[in-house]
Amino acid sequence: MLLNLSDLSDESLQSQIIRLVRAKILAGDIDAHTSLPSIRNLARQNQVSVITVQRAYEGLIREGLIHSRRGKGFFVSDLHDRTKREMALERFLEKLDPLIDMAVDEGLSLEEVSQTILTYLREKESNGGKRV
Amino acid sequence: MLLNLSDLSDESLQSQIIRLVRAKILAGDIDAHTSLPSIRNLARQNQVSVITVQRAYEGLIREGLIHSRRGKGFFVSDLHDRTKREMALERFLEKLDPLIDMAVDEGLSLEEVSQTILTYLREKESNGGKRV
DNA sequence: ATACTGTACATATGTAATATACACAGTAAT
DNA sequence: ATTACTGTGTATATTACATATGTACAGTAT
Numbered sequence: 001m002l003l004n005l006s007d008l009s010d011e012s013l014q015s016q017i018i019r020l021v022r023a024k025i026l027a028g029d030i031d032a033h034t035s036l037p038s039i040r041n042l043a044r045q046n047q048v049s050v051i052t053v054q055r056a057y058e059g060l061i062r063e064g065l066i067h068s069r070r071g072k073g074f075f076v077s078d079l080h081d082r083t084k085r086e087m088a089l090e091r092f093l094e095k096l097d098p099l100i101d102m103a104v105d106e107g108l109s110l111e112e113v114s115q116t117i118l119t120y121l122r123e124k125e126s127n128g129g130k131r132v
Numbered sequence: 133m134l135l136n137l138s139d140l141s142d143e144s145l146q147s148q149i150i151r152l153v154r155a156k157i158l159a160g161d162i163d164a165h166t167s168l169p170s171i172r173n174l175a176r177q178n179q180v181s182v183i184t185v186q187r188a189y190e191g192l193i194r195e196g197l198i199h200s201r202r203g204k205g206f207f208v209s210d211l212h213d214r215t216k217r218e219m220a221l222e223r224f225l226e227k228l229d230p231l232i233d234m235a236v237d238e239g240l241s242l243e244e245v246s247q248t249i250l251t252y253l254r255e256k257e258s259n260g261g262k263r264v
Numbered sequence: 265a266t267a268c269t270g271t272a273c274a275t276a277t278g279t280a281a282t283a284t285a286c287a288c289a290g291t292a293a294t
Numbered sequence: 295a296t297t298a299c300t301g302t303g304t305a306t307a308t309t310a311c312a313t314a315t316g317t318a319c320a321g322t323a324t
Contacts, residue, residue: 020237023238027237028239049281051281051305052282055280070289071287071302072288073302074302085239085240088239089244092231092240095231096252099224099228100253100256102151103220105159107159108217110257112221114253116221117249117253118250120225121242124232131233144313146312146314170270171271181316187314202321202322204269204322
């Protein structure tokens with residue numbers, strides 16, 4: 001599993017790994033009960049220390065997305081598709097909320113914020129799935 | 133200037149100060165050319181070290197919001213209201229973008245995200261300016 | 265001179281990253 | 295069955311960096 005990690009990013013390696021693996025799980029790219037790459041394999045493939053992967057997996061355990069079996073490996077937890085979707089939405093709103101508060105504190109109105117988001121999403125939609 | 137800083141927050145003291153002072157400036161609560169509290173005063177009032185305030189002010193200098201005069205103090209830069217508004221919007225979108233990407237990576241559609249945001253904003257609007 | 269300002273330095277603490285050693289689970293060979 | 299081996303997760307010690315602090319230095323005004 002190649003993760004395209006960046007050493008330069010502000011985001012720590014651990015949380016990059018968490019974010020990318022979490023995405024694969026929530027998006028349904030990895031089925032429940034199937035084993036994740038061992039920490040050594042993932043570490044080797046992505047040029048990262050074993051501990052770093054371990055810490056990342058620990059984070060995913062705390063989120064309830066995976067679990068470990070000593071000597072066997074890490075496995076994806078069994079979650080309903082609907083639960084996954086709700087987790088994704090909840091995470092999104094949890095991160096969006098302080099952003100909106102900040103914008104309002106900086107003098108923008110909710111109306112203004114709303115408009116901005118809509119035009120932005122429309123722009124994004126027309127651009128397809130392009131990433132910079 | 134009392135800032136209501138939290139020692140427990142994940143956010144560092146420096147960036148809390150940056151965020152709160154930036155908000156006051158962009159919202160127009162502090163006029164241009166007026167002096168900010170001295171680092172010692174702000175530090176004393178908010179039970180924080182001088183260096184912490186200093187680092188925060190340095191951050192605001194890098195953002196072009198304030199400037200310093202040795203022996204005199206820190207002063208708010210002269211920016212048009214429109215510029216301030218654009219800065220706030222730009223900052224907001226810059227932070228929103230990766231959130232949306234993450235949501236999409238986690239299997240949500242742009243349509244779904246859009247709907248969620250709208251209902252959320254409507255909820256927020258009806259609640260007035262209440263903060264949890 | 266005094267009392268305010270910003271600046272610079274040396275130090276402690278916490279977090280992230282690493283390598284290395286340890287402990288458990290399964291499998292193949294004797 | 296016992297052993298040895300190779301895979302797995304876990305724990306420890308170290309290093310590097312960012313954050314936060316106190317204290318000393320330098321400019322400005324009265």
